[in-house]
Amino acid sequence: MLIQNGVAETVHSFHLDSLPSDVALKVDFDVLLTVMASALHSLLARKLRDYDRATSGHIFRRFLHAPARIDIDPQRVLVTLPRRAHNPILVASGLLDERTEIPWRDDRSLEIRVRQLLASQQNCWCENRG
Numbered sequence: 323m324l325i326q327n328g329v330a331e332t333v334h335s336f337h338l339d340s341l342p343s344d345v346a347l348k349v350d351f352d353v354l355l356t357v358m359a360s361a362l363h364s365l366l367a368r369k370l371r372d373y374d375r376a377t378s379g380h381i382f383r384r385f386l387h388a389p390a391r392i393d394i395d396p397q398r399v400l401v402t403l404p405r406r407a408h409n410p411i412l413v414a415s416g417l418l419d420e421r422t423e424i425p426w427r428d429d430r431s432l433e434i435r436v437r438q439l440l441a442s443q444q445n446c447w448c449e450n451r452g
Contacts (some may be wrong), residue, residue, distance in 0.1 A: 369415045384408045391437075399424065399436045409436045 365377040366385070373381065391402040394427060403409060412418060422432040 340384055354387045366417075370411050371412070371414060371419060385412060394430075398429075399427065401432070403434065403436045405437055412436070 360378050367373045367376050367381050370376075370381075370385070373384075376384075382439045385408060388406060389404060393400045402414075403416070418434050418436070423433055424430050
């Protein structure tokens with residue numbers, strides 16, 4: 323029963339018919355991609371406090387399905403995430419402290435940061451309270 327629930331959750335989160343490609347792929351390859359994506363979500367969930375038993379869909383909605391600003395310069399690729407309620411968990415995991423070299427981009431480093439409020443914006447809400 324547990325295996326069936328796991329497969330059902332995987333299929334629900336990464337529906338095999340929702341691939342963005344117009345080219346029809348063999349079902350075996352679709353299943354391979356689905357299982358790989360589920361495994362990667364599980365690895366991420368293990369690194370996040372209190373999310374080790376979260377479903378793939380839950381991890382995707384909370385941490386991955388988000389806009390970001392991407393700045394590319396000669397030395398690095400900087401991804402800046404907007405402020406969101408679950409970002410402190412991502413920061414506490416230590417994942418954002420790691421730099422990753424991107425070999426196919428001339429060994430630029432990948433850095434991920436969370437956008438911080440400017441000092442002038444931090445106490446804005448206090449001034450407008452009536």
